[in-house]
Amino acid sequence: MVLFFYAIIERLRIFFGMFTVYSKVNCQYCTAVEKLFTLKGIDHNKIILNVDFNRDEFFAKFGDGATFPQVVLDDTQIIGGATDTVAYLKSNKLV
16 A cells, blocks of 8 residues: 555656745745645755845746745746645645
8 A cells, every 4th residue: 555655656746747845944834835745745845045045046036026935846837836836736636
């Protein structure tokens, strides 16, 4: 049964790719998105403001006024913030 579960997770990872969460310290929405990914067994990377990227790089990628978190799929498709991420996961029946 456990192997079956991991096989399904692996298929989802291949089908949906790798999510990256652009996060910052003390961000409740960032934490919520990361917990959701973890609880649902969805592979993701977390990168942190002022550790892995700076504010200028963030705004260059997501636009002025972008908020945290921002979630990207396979470094090419911007999913959006926390609400957009939950909607995306629901529409793809991952939550």
